[in-house]
Amino acid sequence: MNKTIYFGLLFVFLVLLQVFVLNNILFLGHINPYLYIIFVFLYPLKKSRIGFLLLSFALGLSIDFFSDSGGIHAFSILTIAYFRLFFIRLFLNKFEVDYPFFKLNLEPFGKKFNYIVTLTLLHHFLLFFLANFSFQNMSQVFLNTLYSSVFTLILYFLSIYIFSKKQ
């Protein structure tokens, strides 16, 4: 399928999935997965990043519109979108020459795991910190970050497992 159409559909699908399904899970009263950040993992690496940053920002902002949260999703996803390349260099040892051939699925599981876990934790921490918007209840913020990250990661690896079996 054409790459642009594919990522356009993925964008809309992730917004609807997050807003109408995942935001209503509220496991144990308040724990939600935030699976929409897989957009950052799936989007291909390119030298020019303006489009990618803009799309990530728009994705976060669309979810903010639905969940009345100002710009916290936009802020958090934009941060991990910007620092993605840094962590790819750190954990996966990939440089600009490798970008066109890079596929996250083909990387060894350990390295991939580190990369995804770090970005997920970073995103969730920023999200809950901004949602709380004070330095009180910090223990709550850390706990929420931990629980939601585990939830998101389980969902992410499950869905990767399910969808990659087809090939």
Place this chain on the structure above:
Amino acid sequence: MQQLVYFFQKFKYFLFFLLLQFIALTLIFNNLNFQKSKYVNSANALTGGLYNKVANISDYFSLKATNTKLLEENTLLRNFLQQKRTLSFSVDSIVIDTIKYHQKYTVTSAKIINNNYAKAFNFLTINKGTAAGLDKEMAVVNGKGIVGFTDNLSINYARIQSILNKNTRINARLKNGYFGTLKWNGLDYRIVQLIDIPRQAPVKIGDTIETGGKSAIFPEGILIGEVVEINNDNAVDNVINVKLFNDMSAIGPVYVIKNLQKEEIKFLENEADE
């Protein structure tokens, strides 16, 4: 000049990142400020419309519970009506008291199409907007107690600032008349906090808390909840934990109350400032 261009070339992604991040932060700050939260909210045609479509389907799952609630409320209102009737029949000539016909509030029914209660700053969306005569700062209640007040409106939808929002302050009182301020600490969606109650006020576990009627938004005497915990130690803030009568995780139909004399009150209060 060339160095400036070179600088922009080198850091263009970082500068773009900073620009977008700045926009996001501005939106976050504005959203927490009641006067400025205009742009990012769920009361626009697209998000409101989508929420409405989904709510139309998911409503079927709670039909039974909603019906029971409405029936309970109808019973309550019918009882009131009977009381009134007996009162008026006991007087042998009909008294026409014009003051009683001066209506102060009007009530509009609406439906919650998007409910939030697990965050620190919660907002709800309802399916009525300016087309139904709604405006900013109107009370939203249901049969069991208060829900919140309207803050942002489009033509067909309105966003409600929930009572479960760390910025919400509502004038509330004990049944015996001592009043304080109701707010929420963002932790448990069943428990809200009543502060500024005078120390000499006789508070007991199980006392009923209702709205105080000292604001232009909420009518007097709407139920809120009951006292479950009293802070008796020598803390500076005399906090009383109140358990809400409403289950904020399951609310469907609500009423929006418009204060017909609000403009008059506001005008008077503003005039005093000048």
